[in-house]
Amino acid sequence: MELQHEFTVPVPVGEAWPALLDIERVAPCLPGAAVEEYDGKTVTGSVKVKVGPVTVTYRGTAVFEEQDEAAHRMVLVASGRETRGQGTARATVTAELTGRDCGTAVSVRTDLTVTGRPAQFGRGVLAEVGDRLVSQFADCLAQRLTEPAPATEERPGEEATAAATAGPAEPEPLDLLHAAGLPVAKRAAALAAALAALTVVVLRLRRRDRSRHGRRRR
Structure with missing residues (x-):
């Protein structure tokens, strides 16, 4: 199925473009997503999806097949498989950025294929979920782009070591029923x-x- 969305962020294209490519920065704005590794082109991670009482975890990769800075156009191909099941998900996401007033309009086209339990909702519901998620993502991204960078605080050696060992917090799963x-x-x-x-x-x-x-x- 093909989904089309558009949102705006209150910063110029020159600031929005590198921000969208900063996976570690934008990943927390994606419900259920966790980034394990990113080398500048390929992202390895997981996405947790909750369908009623059942939680499904997809693990896979996403590859930037195109990053045209001059045209402000990027193409991301993502694929994943259920860790406990036969379900799969594959998406080709094409995003184009255009300057608008004092901000940036981001047009996103997603070619999505899903099998397994989440597929039971059908195209209409998944499109509605996509609308809500894109809206949440846009709000979160806008806030991150406009808020000042957090000041780094010096921690005692033991606290710093404990924080590094603990790693990033586990993301809450994306609740499809709630999002729909x-x-x-x-x-x-x-x-x-x-x-x-x-x-x-x-x-x-x-x-x-x-x-x-x-x-x-x-």
Whole structure:
């Protein structure tokens, strides 16, 4: 499926371009994402997705196939596989930056293919989730681009060593039901209720069948 989004950030193109290429800086703005390694072209990491009570973790890589600084155009190809399952996800993301007033407009086209449990939502819901996530990402990125750089504080040797050993905090999984909004959550709840009702009916039928067999044996 193909998804199209656009957002703006309140800084000139010259500042927005290197910021979007700074993976470690923008990764915290992506729900569920964790970067393990980045060499300037290839990103290795994981994304956690929550579907109701089930959490799915994708591990994989993302490669910058194009970084045209003159045209302010980048192409990122990402692919991942469930760590516990057969589901896969693949996306080709093309972003183009254009100066607008005192800011930058970012146009993003995503060619997405998903298999496994998250695919059950279909194109409409995934598009709605994409809209909400892009909006959250844009707000987070705008805040990071406009806030002053944090001052570095000297720590005692033991505290610095403990912080380095602990590593980055584990990201919260991306909750698809929450991101999709109340209507989808209601549909999911209705489906769960229907399945529960069906399960009760099947159990009752089995009990009746067992009871009948018991009477016949007597």
